[in-house]
Amino acid sequence: MSSIQPVAEFGASITAEVSKAIVGKAVVIEKVLAAFLADGHVLLEDLPGLGKTLLANSLATVLGASFKRIQFTPDLLPGDITGGYVFDRNENAFVLRKGPVFANIVLADEINRAAPKTQSSLLEAMQEKQVTLETETYALPKPFLVIATQNPVEYEGTFPLPEAQLDRFLLKLSVGYPSLAQEVAILHSRITRQKDAFSLTQLSSVADFTALQALIETVHIDPDLERYIVDLVAATRADRRVLVGASPRGSLALLKLSRAYAALNNRDYVVPDDIKHFAVEALSHRLVLEPDFWMRKNAAETVVAEVVKTVPVPVLKQ
Secondary structure (H helix, E strand, O other): OOOOHHHHHHHHHHHHHHOOOOOOOHHHHHHHHHHHHOOOEEEEEOOOOOOHHHHHHHHHHHHOOOEEEEEOOOOOOHHHHHEEEEEEOOOOEEEEEEOOOOOOEEEEEOHHHOOHHHHHHHHHHHHHOEEEEOOEEEEOOOOOEEEEEEOOOOOOOOOOOOHHHHOOEEEEEOOOOOOHHHHHHHHHHHHHHOOOOOOOOOOOOHHHHHHHHHHHOOOEOOHHHHHHHHHHHHHHHHOOOEEEOOOHHHHHHHHHHHHHHHHHOOOOEOOHHHHHHHHHHHHHHHOEEOHHHOOOOOHHHHHHHHHHHHOOOOOOOO
């Protein structure tokens, strides 16, 4: 057995189990799992009712991770997320009450409904994996992963995420509608279960998961592919439709995701298709377009897709 095979076996079993709840979305599940193995956060932008919350909850159950859901609303305060010090009459002192951010997997539901001040309370947690309260800094559990959701059709009463926060998401994904056959399977599954809730089996533990995350660091990537990643990201900065291109954090995102995806496919080395597989989802949300392209649907995704087609792919040297 290769040193990376446990990651591939883990990915296959987790995807199969979560697919019992999220029918027909194995590719989406695998991409979220790759982001988690790469120790990154995921933004799910899609219509209501397509299983974004169910996906987060199902993954937490199967991975054996602690899970907290935060419903973002306009009146939500930063302390509602991070927690704070409250006066305890029994102790006659201020004691720390940790907020829901202290969990392995945190679902930030409809994140763009909260005010910017509240949104920013997640910035330190997502980047440094810690929370500062008063003068004290507290480490978050390991792993610490955020799945945020937002609905693209509901613009009233929402606050668009700032570029600095978008840049902290490793991936931006869309779940999408199921096919007609898959939707029939969803109904049949509900009839068979005779209840709304799913009974999923825990297949892992936090310790197992962090061990597999460490294995991702052993996946080899050729220097030519490192340059390929940089060329892709640099091309987004040179495109005439782009005001601000992807940052070096975008290059790091492609590096981490391609290594995780290679491991999930039982390879201890990266190939160009691993990088292409994540280019649109890893880079499009990091672009700031010129004003003329703001209202064009999927404009950023189109830019990245065209960049992938035009940037030369490295070939093996004879």
